[in-house]
Amino acid sequence: MAVIDYGIGNLRSAEKALCRAGADARLVTTAAEVGAADAVVLPGVGNFGRCSSELAASGMWEAAEQAAGSGRPFLGICVGMQLLYQGSEESPGVPGLGLFEGRVSMLAEGVRRPQMQWNLLEVTRPGSVLFAGCSEGAWAYFVHSYRAPVGPETVATCDYGGTVAAAVEAGPLWATQFHPEKSSALGLALLANFVRSCA
């Protein structure tokens, strides 16, 4: 399992949490390694535009795009989820990977931004594989100021000044706005569901 390392923030936690959840995960820095992996994880923190440009500068953009559309298990985390959409209000003119319809927009006015807290998830698709066995009382850790649109791919939401898309699932393509690698026992259980789906 390849965790795409394109020079942003803390990726060690994602790698270690996936290993704890049973994966043979490692950080990779080349398109060839992404292409050769059975499953791919795209983390992301901070600014959408910066993540987009760093991913392109790392030479792994096409490999990530190809992996996400290939039918191989793929998991986007935080800005890694937002990158699956067409673009973001945060960075006008900067493309996303465009695997899902719509654009990412700012969280509602009147709430403290970023949302930097644990929030209770509402699992909106009962058959979600990601949330198998974990759909009740699921609290996850969020850090973000922008949100993806709610669409047919959305499987969980939370409430923060309105409905926020928290997780998506479309066949083997999964993503979470929250950080499973920072969501303690719940996060490890969700990552274990992902790892099992890769087998």
Add this chain to the structure above:
Amino acid sequence: MRAVRVIPCLDVDAGRVVKGVRFTGLRDAGDPVELAARYDLEGADELVFYDITASAQDRRTMYDVVARTAEEVFIPLTVGGGVRTLDDARKLLRLGADKVSVNSAAVARPELVSEIAGTFGSQCAVVGMDVRRDTGSASPRWEVYVRGGRTPTGTDALEWACRCEALGAGELVLNSMDRDGTRQGFDLELTRAVVDATSVPVVASGGVGGVGDLVDGAVIGGADAVLAASIFHFGEVSVAQAKQAMARAGVVVRPVGPPAR
């Protein structure tokens, strides 16, 4: 919904957790990685490590502590103390910290905040503020101190908080030096003033003597998170008990325990 975070703070010196009263008189409180794992199990929402060491040797020990914690504990970790440059921040983030907290170095060179926010995102740019009430002032006023609370800066705490937000800080940790280690509770007037003046999350810190103080910090102070050290380290109150007490008082917190099936 808005849920208030409960954050144990671990002051680390030469690889051990210590706790002082008003920055002096240190007591040993255990191994940081073991304590971090225990707090995760008890339901801590985040952890803060504050490096209070001075020597280069002990700084390397701290890096090792951060790396080992990131392998064992899967909740957010903020590391502060001695972060002076963008490279210091990068190193801690690469080792497994999620946020870095800057204090004196940001007062000396405020661009450090915007450099960290611009490079790694606001979500990992935390500014720690050590402040003390100005007793000579007729209206409430607080002053920012640096160098572990030893040196006054003349800067007004509310102005500094707003400046930090404008520079890109994603969170403010507000430590009342008047209350630190005293167990008299947070400076609630200070907490409320900073919460009202800013729109980023504010963490109340300094002075917790019991769970009632945590409730007050959330309800009266309006803090987004409450931070404490001694009450947790010496086993007086578990994080779980603190969160249960907060929930009983009507504060929304993440419930303790494994996810329901």
